[in-house]
Amino acid sequence: MILTTALCGLGLAAQAQNQEVNVVSWGGAYEKSQVQAYNMPFAEKTGIKVNMMAADNPATPLKAQVEAGNVTGDVFDIEVSDAIRLCDEGALVEIDPATLPPAPDGTPAEQDFIPGALRECAVANIFWxxxxxxxxxxxxxxxxxxxxxxxxxxxxxxxxxxxxxxxxxxxxxxxxxxxxxxxxxxxxxxxxxxxxxxxxxxxxxxxxxxxxxxxxxxxxxxxxxxxxxxxxxxxxxxxxxxxxxxxxxxxxxxxxxMDMFAIPKGSPNPEAALEYLKFATSTEQLANQAKYIAYGPSRKSSAALVGLYEDGKTEMGPHMPTxxxxxxxxxxxxxxxxxxxxxxxxxxxxxxxxxx
Incomplete structure (x- = not known):
């Protein structure tokens, strides 16, 4: 993978800084939580710029872009039913769960995600x-x-x-x-x-x-x-x-x-998209999102890390749908x-x- 090589290779940090990833989500407080928990730390860690866009239902522009052969989004936050349908239609990139980061204790991702959270072409981030x-x-x-x-x-x-x-x-x-x-x-x-x-x-x-x-x-x-x-x-x-x-x-x-991250076929920045997806669905980042909004992380290992709201006093557990x-x-x-x-x-x- 070109991006992975660029990120790991010595002296190629500048190349990473020229990369970007376009994420399409749902806007509002949910988007804010993703910017805080995923986008900002990802950009800081990798030097890859994250552009955030909002849609009433991101599956709609995803399908339209793929059908038109003019894909501008790299990662789309979509519902499970849309992830299954779009995968069946050949609109999404398949994702190997073995490539996702393990839990902090080494538990493989396939065992750490809550049942149903891993699909052939998508990875869940939250339960809502x-x-x-x-x-x-x-x-x-x-x-x-x-x-x-x-x-x-x-x-x-x-x-x-x-x-x-x-x-x-x-x-x-x-x-x-x-x-x-x-x-x-x-x-x-x-x-x-x-x-x-x-x-x-x-x-x-x-x-x-x-x-x-x-x-x-x-x-x-x-x-x-x-x-x-x-x-x-x-x-x-x-x-x-x-x-x-x-x-x-x-x-x-x-x-x-559940909401799931998916990468459309024809993504303009496929390597950066995959790196973003892996980072955002890691144990710590999923738990961090719960500081900003009351959605339950899709990984079992994230639950113990969920603590207080960003106000520093509100326990998030009682507000979780899970x-x-x-x-x-x-x-x-x-x-x-x-x-x-x-x-x-x-x-x-x-x-x-x-x-x-």
Missing amino acids: GTPIAFDTTKFSGEKPSTAADFFDTAKFPGKRGLPKNPKRTLYLALIADGVAPDQIYEALGTPEGVDRAFAKLDTIKKDVVWWEAGAQPVQLLADGEVVMTTGYNGRFFDAMVGEGKPFEIIWDGQYMD NEEHMKTAVMDDPEFWADHGAELTERFNSWLAAN
């Missing part, structure tokens, strides 16, 4: 959740505490925020309707289960404000446009702890997923299920949205 958050100032008496409360507009009046996609709405409707977390996909795999989910969504449809980008739920809450909304837990944490917003998280029925208590009613993303059923459920969801 989509829980419910509410504005505490909007409820003077009893406060909502469950997924069922999200759907109870009589007891807890006010607008709700939901993402405009079936993956993170249909499951929540079933949770609120009494389906056990470990039976969600079984239910969604049947016509009866799908009908049940949409019937539950019907009960709040007129009260829903739909969001599409990660920054929107926090803004909707802050502006008072909704009293409750689902959203990415790291964004809520940043608003609550970083900005002092009067929000509270309901972990009941959170939807859990906290044992928060996992009790969590629903883990099933990319295989969505590969099989995503198209039909999206079509029905869009038709349901368009109907009066």
Whole structure:
């Protein structure tokens, strides 16, 4: 590999300084955490400049760039289902897990990453959740505490925020309707289960404000446009702890997923991209990211290194979606299920949205 040789070779440091890597991620507080934990120390260590770009969903420009034969990004932060699909389509570079750095105690990367975190063409960096958050100032008496409360507009009046996609709405409707977390996909795999989910969504449809980008739920809450909304837990944490917003998280029925780093075929800086991916998914760097945002590291060896938030006083453990208590009613993303059923459920969801 040219870059590895350049970095290791004597007297070639200047060559490394001329290298750069273009990373496409999701923006906001998440991007800030990556800049602090990955980009800045990587640039300092290697002399390779890191350019950060944001997208509502980085998989979209990745696919478009590859299909157009004009790839400008080197590393893309994408969801598991997109990583599997794009790999199958031949859009991504395969990554040998044996080349990834081991844990500090020497445990091979293949044994150190949490199950499911290593894919043929991608390596996970974080586990994240989509829980419910509410504005505490909007409820003077009893406060909502469950997924069922999200759907109870009589007891807890006010607008709700939901993402405009079936993956993170249909499951929540079933949770609120009494389906056990470990039976969600079984239910969604049947016509009866799908009908049940949409019937539950019907009960709040007129009260829903739909969001599409990660920054929107926090803004909707802050502006008072909704009293409750689902959203990415790291964004809520940043608003609550970083900005002092009067929000509270309901972990009941959170939807859990992973984000993964992938390198597109045709990357303009493939060697630098691979070096960045290895560095960013090492034990220490994954743990360091948790200083800036409440997402769980994808390596087992990182957990013990997770400590305080950057304020020096907030313990990050209780805010992690991977906290044992928060996992009790969590629903883990099933990319295989969505590969099989995503198209039909999206079509029905869009038709349901368009109907009066």
